[in-house]
Amino acid sequence: MFLMFVSFIVFVGTLAVHILIHRHLSYRWGIVTAKTIIVYVIGFLVLAGIVRSMQFPVTALWFYTLLVLSYLLYFLSFLSDGESPSAKILGMVASHGPLSRREILTRLTNEELLGTRITRLLRSGFLRRVGDRLHVRPGGAVIAEFFELYRKLLGWDRGG
Amino acid sequence: MHIDRIDLAITIGSIVGFLVFFAAHVAVFRKIRARDAVRWFFILVVVVGSILGVIQVWTTHLLSVGSSLTSIMLFVILACCYFMGVFGLMATSVRIRILCEIARAGTKGMTMKQLLTRYNHEVIVRQRLARLVSNGDLRNFGGKYHGRRRFTFFVFPALMLRCMKLLYGSEAEGQ
Numbered sequence: 001m002f003l004m005f006v007s008f009i010v011f012v013g014t015l016a017v018h019i020l021i022h023r024h025l026s027y028r029w030g031i032v033t034a035k036t037i038i039v040y041v042i043g044f045l046v047l048a049g050i051v052r053s054m055q056f057p058v059t060a061l062w063f064y065t066l067l068v069l070s071y072l073l074y075f076l077s078f079l080s081d082g083e084s085p086s087a088k089i090l091g092m093v094a095s096h097g098p099l100s101r102r103e104i105l106t107r108l109t110n111e112e113l114l115g116t117r118i119t120r121l122l123r124s125g126f127l128r129r130v131g132d133r134l135h136v137r138p139g140g141a142v143i144a145e146f147f148e149l150y151r152k153l154l155g156w157d158r159g160g
Numbered sequence: 161m162h163i164d165r166i167d168l169a170i171t172i173g174s175i176v177g178f179l180v181f182f183a184a185h186v187a188v189f190r191k192i193r194a195r196d197a198v199r200w201f202f203i204l205v206v207v208v209g210s211i212l213g214v215i216q217v218w219t220t221h222l223l224s225v226g227s228s229l230t231s232i233m234l235f236v237i238l239a240c241c242y243f244m245g246v247f248g249l250m251a252t253s254v255r256i257r258i259l260c261e262i263a264r265a266g267t268k269g270m271t272m273k274q275l276l277t278r279y280n281h282e283v284i285v286r287q288r289l290a291r292l293v294s295n296g297d298l299r300n301f302g303g304k305y306h307g308r309r310r311f312t313f314f315v316f317p318a319l320m321l322r323c324m325k326l327l328y329g330s331e332a333e334g335q
């Protein structure tokens with residue numbers, strides 16, 4: 001379908017603009033922010049302008065939205081978590097050869113797996129530190145509550 | 161904007177397909193083990209996608225085969241977004257688990273030491289090794305973990321992250 005191709009091209013163009021803005025902000029000004037994703041809203045409006053007189057505008061816009069959503073999942077994970085523990089384990093085994101659980105544990109410490117993530121949660125305002133105790137802020141509590149309910153809906157044990 | 165019946169049917173079909181998938185996913189995932197999650201996700205996507213196509217093309221004659229395939233493709237992307245973005249976070253995210261553990265402690269909060277007694281690198285590595293072995297990515301032989309495949313379900317996100325480091329610059333990561 002031609003309109004899907006148009007959506008894809010607009011997505012790729014918006015992605016290129018996003019990368020350029022992000023690189024410019026981080027290298028020139030030292031600013032790293034997720035707010036740059038606003039360019040995808042502009043991409044949506046541009047696409048809406050292009051497809052409004054064509055045959056399947058809603059499908060084209062929905063396709064663009066899903067492409068952006070799936071890409072943002074990776075981008076936000078890139079900004080926040082970095083490489084997952086599973087990917088790190090596979091990378092270690094690929095580069096060092098067979099490893100025992102103990103050898104993997106010495107490379108993946110509490111500081112590397114938990115310390116860095118707690119620092120980011122504190123910095124992004126989901127947690128706060130009072131003395132030596134960690135507390136959730138309202139934003140963090142909403143996310144925790146949502147995932148607790150979702151976990152109960154699926155009847156699953158604790159994740160992580 | 162020119163919106164016709166077929167245009168709406170393609171989009172709404174993908175959303176309805178996702179809702180059916182979600183209901184089936186909740187029903188099935190209540191009964192399966194965590195290590196079978198990826199396999200069952202693919203099974204459900206194929207089954208619901210096929211049913212969606214049959215209903216749209218042969219039962220209701222609402223869409224042509226091409227339009228129906230478009231609708232199914234949109235449904236698959238939506239299901240993948242959900243699986244990675246919502247289910248994946250619940251099942252594997254370290255940060256979500258940290259938030260849930262600290263939230264569970266209520267207004268008293270929690271010290272780092274208390275958190276580490278419940279959730280630590282041993283728990284994280286044990287869960288990942290079990291998952292990687294059951295998915296066939298690693299093999300435990302003689303107490304050592306050996307790699308099995310070059311490209312796996314868990315390698316794709318790692319490849320994406322490496323691409324992003326190249327595109328956005330490694331300074332951006334982990335801010």
